[in-house]
Amino acid sequence: MTDPRFPIGDFTWPKEVTASDRAQYIQTIVEAPARYRQAVAGLSDAQLDTPYREDGWTVRQVVHHMPESHMNAYVRFKLALTEAEPVIKPYDEAAWARLADSRQLPVDVSLALIAALHQRWVALLESLSEEDFQKGYNHPETGRQNLAQVLALYAWHSRHHTAHISGLRSRKNW
Helix, strand or coil, X not given: CCCCCCCCCXXXXXXXXXXXXXXXXXXXXXXXXXXXXXXXXXXCHHHHCCECCCXXXXXXXXXXXXXXXXXXXXXXXXXXXXXXXXXXXXXXXXXXXXXXXXXXXXXXXXXXXXXXHHHHHHHHHHHCCHHHHHCEEEECCCEEEEHHHHHHHHHHHHHHHHHHHHHHHHXXXX
């Protein structure tokens, strides 16, 4: 059995990202909101409140995490495009997931949020030049990241969390 923490494998930072790679990553970002919605379609509150793995987040927390994470990514893209090598602020994802909104709100709230966010993000991504994708920011924990690499990360992230939910559904026969 594969590691339920990384159902599609761990992310590996690409050394190089081609224009073709970027187009594929952007397409993943385009499709992600519909895939998230499909992943949770028909789940009851009890199912949404089931952890996707032992000691893991619930499906509800995963769904609320996705727009939180992607909002941070979107802002980081904008910072990198408008400032010279900004230092970004990390955040404690697990602490955010423990907050009441992540544990209690209906998932439709975050599904709507990520659909709108991805629409904005894709419009931005499609406007960027090769030079723009080489701009980046400094992450205090992991160092410099260029936008092409970050795009690869969030395409993976989109598929990663969708696989958490679909893997749980498959194991539980939901």
